[in-house]
Amino acid sequence: MMPEDKSQDELQLAYTNALRIKKIHEASLMAKPNVIGVGIGLAAGSVALVVLVEKPLEKPKKPNDQIPGEIEGIPVEIRVIGEVKANNSFLERP
Amino acid sequence: MSVQDEVRKVKETNKEALMAKPNVIGVGTGYKTRAGHATAEACIIALVSRKMPMSALIETAMVPIELDGVVTDVVEIGFPRTQLARSDKWRPAPGGVSIGHYKITTGTLGCLVRDQATGQRLILSNNHVLANVNDAVLGDAIVQPGPIDNGQIESDKIAELERYAPINFGTAPAQCNIAKGVAVLLNGVAGLIGSSHRLQAVQQDEKAANWVDAAAARPLDDALVSDEIYEIGTVHGVKPVEFGMSVRKSGRTTGLTTGTISVLNVTINVDYYDGRSGRFEDQIISTPMSQGGDSGSLLVDGSSLQAVGLLFAGSDQSTIFNPIQKVLDTLKVTL
Numbered sequence: 001m002m003p004e005d006k007s008q009d010e011l012q013l014a015y016t017n018a019l020r021i022k023k024i025h026e027a028s029l030m031a032k033p034n035v036i037g038v039g040i041g042l043a044a045g046s047v048a049l050v051v052l053v054e055k056p057l058e059k060p061k062k063p064n065d066q067i068p069g070e071i072e073g074i075p076v077e078i079r080v081i082g083e084v085k086a087n088n089s090f091l092e093r094p
Numbered sequence: 095m096s097v098q099d100e101v102r103k104v105k106e107t108n109k110e111a112l113m114a115k116p117n118v119i120g121v122g123t124g125y126k127t128r129a130g131h132a133t134a135e136a137c138i139i140a141l142v143s144r145k146m147p148m149s150a151l152i153e154t155a156m157v158p159i160e161l162d163g164v165v166t167d168v169v170e171i172g173f174p175r176t177q178l179a180r181s182d183k184w185r186p187a188p189g190g191v192s193i194g195h196y197k198i199t200t201g202t203l204g205c206l207v208r209d210q211a212t213g214q215r216l217i218l219s220n221n222h223v224l225a226n227v228n229d230a231v232l233g234d235a236i237v238q239p240g241p242i243d244n245g246q247i248e249s250d251k252i253a254e255l256e257r258y259a260p261i262n263f264g265t266a267p268a269q270c271n272i273a274k275g276v277a278v279l280l281n282g283v284a285g286l287i288g289s290s291h292r293l294q295a296v297q298q299d300e301k302a303a304n305w306v307d308a309a310a311a312r313p314l315d316d317a318l319v320s321d322e323i324y325e326i327g328t329v330h331g332v333k334p335v336e337f338g339m340s341v342r343k344s345g346r347t348t349g350l351t352t353g354t355i356s357v358l359n360v361t362i363n364v365d366y367y368d369g370r371s372g373r374f375e376d377q378i379i380s381t382p383m384s385q386g387g388d389s390g391s392l393l394v395d396g397s398s399l400q401a402v403g404l405l406f407a408g409s410d411q412s413t414i415f416n417p418i419q420k421v422l423d424t425l426k427v428t429l
Contacts (some may be wrong), residue, residue: 017361024363028192039360039379050357050377079357081379082409085365086222086307086389087231 014047014074017041020047021072032065036084043077052081097121101136104164108138116155117142119171126167137165145170155412180324181243181345183250189323189392190344192239193219194257195226198249200240202346202390204404205329206321207310209425216310216427219320219390220406224288224309225258227366232256232288236311240346242387252318257288258309259424263370265322303375306416307389307406310425320322325350326394332418332429333400335378340396343405345388352396353360353383362414364407374407378415384408393418401429 026038029051037052050065057078060066070076083090095103101123103215112121126133140157141336148156174210177362178184181192181200189205201223206215221227237245239254313319321328326344339355348366357379363371384391384405393403393415403415422429 022361030361030363037360037362039357039362039377041357050360051361052357052360068274070305080411082411083365084362084407084409084412084414086227086367086407 010036010045018047018074020072025049025071026085029067032067033060036081041077041079043075046075048075048077049076051076053078054081054083056080097136101138101164104162105138108161109274112138112140112157113201115140115157115424117144117146117151118157119143124167124169125304126165127169127192127379135165137167140166141171141232142168143170145174161227180349181239183239183257186188186318186320187238187252188320190258190326190346190350191324192221192243192245192346192387193252194237194240194242194245195224195230195348196225196235196241196245196251197226197229197238198240199247200346200387202344202388202405203238204390205323205401205429206319206394207422207429209390209424210428212428214312215319215321216256216312216425218308218310218392218404218421218425218427220307220404221258221261221309221335222301222307222366222406224311226253227370228258228389230252230255230258240387243346244397246264247420251314253311253313255288256312257286259306260309261366262302262370263366263372278286279405286426302373304372305375306404306421306424307372307374308404308416308421308425310427312392323394329392329399329401331392332422333395333398333402335402335417339402341380341382341383341402342396343388343391343393347387347404348383349383351383353380356412360414364414374414376417376420378403380413380415382411382413384413388417 031036034053036054039050041050098118105123108122112118122289124137124139128136134273172207184191189203191203192200194200204218207218234253234255235247235251238252239245239251308377325342342352344350358377360377362374367370389406391405401418404421405415407414
């Protein structure tokens with residue numbers, strides 16, 4: 001999983017940085033349409049902000065709705081995750 | 095013909111009729127037990143999972159006292175293990191089988207944990223499995239199997255709700271007044287419901303953030319539960335989560351499944367059944383490894399018997415877990 005050209009230390013540093021950037025930007029990311037989550041993952045071997053969306057994105061109606069490709073130098077990856085439910089379908093009561 | 099041969103012959107003649115009775119799961123021959131003592135009297139034995147009083151049986155369901163001159167006996171053997179499904183009744187009940195508050199559908203018994211202060215063994219699962227999404231009273235009946243698997247209070251109660259971390263739905267409009275009332279109440283007290291210890295403020299309120307969907311139930315008797323997780327084993331201690339980690343879980347619906355950790359430190363909105371959505375912080379996401387009814391499963395490291403998370407939500411593309419240490423700290427229990 002970990003790319004060989006990056007040491008554990010570098011990854012740890014990038015991870016800590018990503019956590020800091022996530023904290024600053026998560027509220028504005030979560031406010032965008034279709035966004036249901038923000039986390040930290042690996043994209044192409046680099047630490048990335050992962051933006052979780054319910055369904056594939058349509059063309060944004062307002063410039064503000066656009067999810068940036070990177071934030072403060074950290075790549076942003078959009079992942080379609082579907083509808084997230086506690087316990088899935090069993091919670092729909094009979 | 096010897097007495098034993100005679101009994102065997104009568105058994106063969108009546109076997110099908112006995113097996114056709116609703117509670118009989120086997121037929122054999124042996125010696126009659128009277129008042130708890132074995133006798134020398136050869137008899138036909140009907141095997142049942144659970145003995146019932148005569149008064150609870152309709153006449154055709156009863157095993158006749160005598161068949162063609164040979165006495166009968168009814169012997170209770172419980173549920174043969176190899177035939178048990180996770181949605182069946184298990185005694186003792188291990189992790190990975192159906193369980194739930196008496197008003198819900200069903201979830202999964204995660205594993206046994208121990209009260210930090212007393213060492214008492216408690217059942218770990220989700221708030222939405224054991225505490226009906228805050229809509230429960232401490233001491234409420236927990237049934238194994240869960241209600242959708244025909245678990246009933248009279249026959250299948252295994253534990254009582256001991257404590258839970260309330261889920262804070264914040265300012266999202268509640269669908270019913272009761273839910274609204276509960277949310278307001280919980281906003282006031284915050285933290286853990288049911289602990290005898292000082293309440294820890296785990297829910298700072300502005301963003302209505304949650305960290306866990308967790309609850310614990312106290313078994314009615316220690317012998318009703320098992321420390322093991324079905325098809326995994328007995329888990330000790332916790333392991334910090336990492337990207338790419340191989341993990342597994344044992345759950346009521348999909349059984350033993352494996353996955354890989356894909357996203358960490360996740361902030362995510364999770365839908366509950368009545369239109370309410372809860373915001374969770376610092377969650378773990380894996381590749382899809384669950385379906386409805388698996389909630390409450392313990393997430394276990396793929397290569398050791400250490401716990402990683404508590405399964406509580408999912409989508410077609412992912413499964414979502416609370417970090418296990420946060421669950422244990424919040425409920426004031428150890429693993």
